[in-house]
Amino acid sequence: MQSSSSVRRRSLYLILNLIVIVSLLASITMAESTGEASSEAKVHIVYTEKPTNDEEPKDYHLRTLSSALGSEEAAKDALIYSYKEAASGFSAKLTPEQVAEISKQPGVLQVVPSQTYQLHKPVGGGFKLT
Numbered sequence: 001m002q003s004s005s006s007v008r009r010r011s012l013y014l015i016l017n018l019i020v021i022v023s024l025l026a027s028i029t030m031a032e033s034t035g036e037a038s039s040e041a042k043v044h045i046v047y048t049e050k051p052t053n054d055e056e057p058k059d060y061h062l063r064t065l066s067s068a069l070g071s072e073e074a075a076k077d078a079l080i081y082s083y084k085e086a087a088s089g090f091s092a093k094l095t096p097e098q099v100a101e102i103s104k105q106p107g108v109l110q111v112v113p114s115q116t117y118q119l120h121k122p123v124g125g126g127f128k129l130t
Helices: 004-037 057-069 072-078 096-103
Strands: 042-048 079-083 089-094 108-113
Touching (some): 042 057, 057 072, 057 089, 057 096, 072 079, 089 096, 096 108
Antiparallel strands (some): 042 089, 042 108, 079 089
């Protein structure tokens, strides 16, 4: 016959195993949902050639984006900003599939994910000019 402390240890062991199994299942579920998130639209910068005719840069960018996304409405929804001064291109929210498609469009030079950089802050909170 088993002692009550032996039964308690066995019960505790079973409970701990159950917690581990539930934790593993939860982490697998989270990993799968994160995999789906990778197909979400993210902001990309699309560098293009400059329009060769008198077409406005934004119109050219919308036309290029429409060709990849299938409609002008989808292009307008995805377009964030149209660059025309220092570079020709635009920023848009694109899925990985859309990035692959727009990369094939005539006049598209490069598509890169948008990145935000933080400036280094000096210790002490301010700049000293000497």
